[in-house]
Amino acid sequence: MAGVSVSTASKVLNGRGHFTAATHTKINDAVERLGFRPNALARSFATGRSQLVGVLTEFAPGVFTSPVMVGASTHLGHNNMATLFADASREPAAMSGLAENLRARHVDGLLVIGDGLHTRLSSVSGGFDVPVVYVFGESVDPNDVSFVPDNEMVGRIATEHLLELGRTKIAHIAVPDDLAGAARTKGCVDALENAGLSLAGGRAYPSMWRRAGGIAATTAMLDSGADVDAIFCSNDQIAFGALAALTAAGRRVPDDVALVGVDNWEAMSGTGQNVLTTVDPDLRGLGRAASAYLLDALTGRHEPGRHTHPCRIRLGESTLGVQAETPA
Amino acid sequence: MAGVSVSTASKVLNGRGHFTAATHTKINDAVERLGFRPNALARSFATGRSQLVGVLTEFAPGVFTSPVMVGASTHLGHNNMATLFADASREPAAMSGLAENLRARHVDGLLVIGDGLHTRLSSVSGGFDVPVVYVFGESVDPNDVSFVPDNEMVGRIATEHLLELGRTKIAHIAVPDDLAGAARTKGCVDALENAGLSLAGGRAYPSMWRRAGGIAATTAMLDSGADVDAIFCSNDQIAFGALAALTAAGRRVPDDVALVGVDNWEAMSGTGQNVLTTVDPDLRGLGRAASAYLLDALTGRHEPGRHTHPCRIRLGESTLGVQAETPA
Numbered sequence: 001m002a003g004v005s006v007s008t009a010s011k012v013l014n015g016r017g018h019f020t021a022a023t024h025t026k027i028n029d030a031v032e033r034l035g036f037r038p039n040a041l042a043r044s045f046a047t048g049r050s051q052l053v054g055v056l057t058e059f060a061p062g063v064f065t066s067p068v069m070v071g072a073s074t075h076l077g078h079n080n081m082a083t084l085f086a087d088a089s090r091e092p093a094a095m096s097g098l099a100e101n102l103r104a105r106h107v108d109g110l111l112v113i114g115d116g117l118h119t120r121l122s123s124v125s126g127g128f129d130v131p132v133v134y135v136f137g138e139s140v141d142p143n144d145v146s147f148v149p150d151n152e153m154v155g156r157i158a159t160e161h162l163l164e165l166g167r168t169k170i171a172h173i174a175v176p177d178d179l180a181g182a183a184r185t186k187g188c189v190d191a192l193e194n195a196g197l198s199l200a201g202g203r204a205y206p207s208m209w210r211r212a213g214g215i216a217a218t219t220a221m222l223d224s225g226a227d228v229d230a231i232f233c234s235n236d237q238i239a240f241g242a243l244a245a246l247t248a249a250g251r252r253v254p255d256d257v258a259l260v261g262v263d264n265w266e267a268m269s270g271t272g273q274n275v276l277t278t279v280d281p282d283l284r285g286l287g288r289a290a291s292a293y294l295l296d297a298l299t300g301r302h303e304p305g306r307h308t309h310p311c312r313i314r315l316g317e318s319t320l321g322v323q324a325e326t327p328a
Numbered sequence: 329m330a331g332v333s334v335s336t337a338s339k340v341l342n343g344r345g346h347f348t349a350a351t352h353t354k355i356n357d358a359v360e361r362l363g364f365r366p367n368a369l370a371r372s373f374a375t376g377r378s379q380l381v382g383v384l385t386e387f388a389p390g391v392f393t394s395p396v397m398v399g400a401s402t403h404l405g406h407n408n409m410a411t412l413f414a415d416a417s418r419e420p421a422a423m424s425g426l427a428e429n430l431r432a433r434h435v436d437g438l439l440v441i442g443d444g445l446h447t448r449l450s451s452v453s454g455g456f457d458v459p460v461v462y463v464f465g466e467s468v469d470p471n472d473v474s475f476v477p478d479n480e481m482v483g484r485i486a487t488e489h490l491l492e493l494g495r496t497k498i499a500h501i502a503v504p505d506d507l508a509g510a511a512r513t514k515g516c517v518d519a520l521e522n523a524g525l526s527l528a529g530g531r532a533y534p535s536m537w538r539r540a541g542g543i544a545a546t547t548a549m550l551d552s553g554a555d556v557d558a559i560f561c562s563n564d565q566i567a568f569g570a571l572a573a574l575t576a577a578g579r580r581v582p583d584d585v586a587l588v589g590v591d592n593w594e595a596m597s598g599t600g601q602n603v604l605t606t607v608d609p610d611l612r613g614l615g616r617a618a619s620a621y622l623l624d625a626l627t628g629r630h631e632p633g634r635h636t637h638p639c640r641i642r643l644g645e646s647t648l649g650v651q652a653e654t655p656a
Contacts, residue, residue, distance in 0.1 A: 052380075052410050060402045061612060063596070066394045073401065074388045077413030080433070082380050085405030105408075268391070268596075284389060 002030040052082045053294065054102030056095065056124070058115040058137070060087040064283055067268070068113050068136045071287025079295055081108070090115065092122065099124035109294045111135055113287075118178050121146075131297035135290035136283065138179070143304045145297070147290040149281035150308035151180050155187025157313050158232045158260040158279050163195050165319060167230035167258055170197070173217045173242065174204035175234045181209075184234050184262065201226035207238050214241020222249050228257060230319075236261035239276050243318065259318040267314070274316035281311045330358035380410045381622065382430030384423065384452070386443040386465070388415040392611055395596070396441050396464045399615025407623055409436070418443065420450065427452035437622045439463055441615075446506050449474075459625035463618035464611065466507070471632050473625070475618040477609035478636035479508050483515025485641050486560045486588040486607050491523050493647060495558035495586055498525070501545045501570065502532035503562045509537075512562050512590065529554035535566050542569020550577050556585060558647075564589035567604050571646065587646040595642070602644035609639045 002009060004023060011017035012027045053076050057065055073083045084105055086098040095112075102110060109130050114121050114137020123141035125132040134146040162170050172188050175181030185204055192198055205221050207213030214233060218241065221228065233239035239261030243253055251257050264280035286309045293301065330337060332351060340347055340355045381404055385393055401411045412433055414426040423440075430438060437458050442449050442465020451469035453460040459473070466474040490498050500516050503509030513532055520526055533549050535541030542561060546569065549556065561567035567589030571581055579585050592608035614637045621629065 055405075057402075060398050061395075066398050067389075069401075070388050070394050070397060073397075073411065073413045074385075074415050077383075077415065080412075082410045082412040082433075083401065084408075084410040085401045087402050087405065105410075 002026040050106045050108055051080065052084055052105065052107050053291075054099070054105065054107035054110040055083050055085050055113060056098055056102060056110060057085065057087045057113045058092070058095070058121075059090045060085070062115045063265075063268070064136065064263075065113055065115055067283040068287040068290075071284035072111055072113070072135070072291045073287075075288040075291040076295075079291075081295070095122060096124050100127065103128055108298060109133070111290060111294060112139075113137070116180065118180065120179070131294055131302075133290050133294045133297070136286060138306055145293065145302075145304055145307070147286060147293065147307045147309060149180075149283070149286060150310055151183030151281075152187035152190070153308070154262055154279045154281065154311050155184040155189075155232070156191045157187075157311065158184075158262065159188045159191035161277065161313055161315075161319065162230040162232065162258055162260060163191065163197075165230075165258060168197060169200040169228045170230045170232060171200040171221055171226060171228040172204045173207045173214060173221075173231060173233045173238050175209055175238075176204075176206055181234050188232050200228045200230075207234070207241075209235050209237060211237045211241040211244070214238035215245045216241075218242040218245035219249075222246075222251075230258040230260075233259060233261045236263045236265045236276055236278055239278070239318070243276075254317070254319050254321055260313075261318075264314050266316075274314065275318060277316040277319040278314050279311050280314050282309065285309060330354040377436055378434045379408065380412055380433065380435050381619075382427070382433070382435035382438040383411050383413050383441060384426055384430060384438060385413065385415045385441045386420070386423070386449075387418045388413070390443045391593075391596070392464065392591075393441055393443055395611040396615040396618075399612030400439055400441070400463070400619045401615075403616040403619040404623075407619075409623070423450060424452050428455065431456055436626055437461070439618060439622060440467075441465070444508065446508065448507070459622055459630075461618050461622045461625070464614060466634055473621065473630075473632055473635065475614060475621065475635045475637060477508075477611070477614060478638055479511030479609075480515035480518070481636070482590055482607045482609065482639050483512040483517075483560070484519045485515075485639065486512075486590065487516045487519035489605065489641055489643075489647065490558040490560065490586055490588060491519065491525075493558075493582075493586060496525060497528040497555050497557045499528040499549055499554060499556040499559045500532045501535045501542060501549075501559060501561045501566050503537055503566075504532075504534055509562050516560050528556045528558075535562070535569075537563050537565060539565045539569035539572070542566035543573045544569075546570040546573035547577075550574075550579075558582075558586040558588075561587060561589045564591045564593045564604055564606055567606070567646070571604075582645070582647050582649055588641075589646075592642050594644075602642065603646060605644040605647040606642050607639050608642050610637065613637060 009027050012019055059065055076083055086102055088094040110132045112134045120140045121134050121137040123139045123144055125144055134144055138146040138148055174185045205217040207217040231242055233242050239259050242259055246253055246257055253259055261276045261278040264278045289309050337355050387393055404411055414430055416422040438460045440462045448468045449462050449465040451467045451472050453472055462472055462474040466476055502513045533545040535545040559570055561570050567587050570587055574581055574585055581587055589604045589606040592606045617637050
């Protein structure tokens with residue numbers, strides 16, 4: 001249609017060779033009239049680039065894994081990169097074999113998504129000559145690149161919010177023996193120290209991540225006679241347990257005791273409520289940040305080690321009191 | 329390494345031609361020693377198959393969209409199909425342009441994921457010569473293939489559960505003017521009719537999907553003096569509103585009034601609680617079923633119209649009473 005050879009058309013479309021403006025115009029007109037688009041399959045074969053990112057999950061259905069996956073795959077899609085998923089279904093031993101399968105598909109890069117931050121992720125980077133990024137879990141190998149929520153920041157901004165409200169007798173229900181839990185505790189203790197304070201009750205009250213743990217820890221706290229006007233709970237489930245135990249004991253929230261949790265699960269679950277003030281680890285943003293790094297890594301960026309993603313506080317009734325409910 | 333020509337090796341590996349067992353053995357030994365895997369890029373180029381499925385979402389971060397995406401992309405990954413995402417970010421007008429971009433990437437098929445079932449999805453199938461499947465939203469075009477939860481079944485099994493518990497004065501808080509809401513109401517009314525009953529209070533009590541709507545509808549129900557021993561609420565938020573209103577009015581749940589909701593969001597949000605008995609629409613399973621259909625469609629399956637995916641009931645305290653809480 002342009003009246004030129006295939007070779008000339010190819011060179012002009014790929015920006016090679018020197019041709020007259022008239023030749024460019026003829027070819028571009030033909031492209032437009034034909035609705036021509038380059039063949040992605042042929043281009044992949046020619047360049048050796050699959051435009052494909054492998055996504056290896058420890059447990060795809062995980063409540064916290066899903067938003068990381070959605071953030072990552074949406075960002076990759078926006079950048080015209082496809083995603084090939086493999087899920088280890090909570091069998092850690094399956095991870096390296098699945099990674100090998102993805103490598104055999106010539107992925108341009110690999111995201112490894114953990115199922116939380118309780119333990120570190122085994123490294124599967126050996127054998128990969130393309131970028132590998134670990135997200136929502138830190139690789140045991142410090143030469144790997146890992147993206148995780150900033151859990152010290154979580155503890156710090158939760159505590160600073162309570163300090164700003166004038167609370168000074170701040171207790172903490174902690175989850176020890178857990179990487180995320182320990183970092184949240186450190187952030188809390190650091191913020192208190194900066195304010196010249198220490199934990200109410202003299203120590204953190206231990207719990208598991210569940211509501212029943214929050215009930216038990218709060219009951220123990222009240223029984224011990226500890227004088228508290230606020231509790232930073234290491235997640236929202238614990239905070240809801242604390243809310244139940246405080247209410248049962250006749251303590252008003254937030255008037256007598258203010259509460260802050262972590263995870264923003266009221267938003268995650270679509271309740272449209274904001275009963276709890278909570279710190280949102282921004283897991284979709286974490287998935288997006290790790291993907292953005294991976295795309296940069298395709299063109300040479302290399303910053304091994306741990307990258308922390310900032311969190312944000314979401315205010316609710318458990319520190320600000322009951323607001324007028326939005327009409328249905 | 330096998331001492332045969334490239335052409336012979338290719339034929340044996342692709343199951344063509346006739347060769348001796350010795351030749352097969354030599355070639356398979358070489359494959360194993362070399363760790364040879366077929367080049368997926370070259371294969372895609374040769375077959376014209378991208379091994380890529382486009383996934384077009386109305387709103388990827390949607391609370392209910394995420395499990396559909398996760399179910400779909402995990403199933404596709406298990407079947408060695410990659411996924412290219414595009415998200416319309418709640419701008420319906422963007423859908424067809426995004427679909428066109430995916431088509432230009434030579435996807436082997438397209439999943440269109442809706443943001444719920446409130447309205448129908450515009451058809452973007454025109455221009456595609458590969459299978460297109462609509463999921464969690466029904467295409468306006470009856471020649472398209474759509475996968476949706478079975479919302480009449482939702483209403484039916486919720487109501488049948490209450491009937492099995494011996495409840496006979498069953499009220500319903502409904503969301504009219506909504507495809508999902510209307511189907512849930514129909515399932516409820518059908519189940520009551522099968523039992524020779526009709527709605528307590530003589531009509532459904534209207535609400536929006538929110539907790540405040542559940543509070544308002546339940547308050548109106550109690551104020552009108554309606555005699556009820558159970559309420560089927562069209563989603564969990566409404567049911568939590570009903571729970572709050574009943575408790576405030578001194579009615580015991582489930583002793584005086586049993587409650588059933590829909591969505592299973594306590595599991596979705598990872599609370600580990602089962603306060604509510606709820607009907608789970610199995611959205612991950614819905615995404616998996618639509619993907620499985622799409623893979624079948626690549627080899628010729630074609631069943632236009634609406635495919636409904638079964639739901640399941642998840643029992644909780646709001647109909648069975650308080651169980652001993654699992655220790656933390």
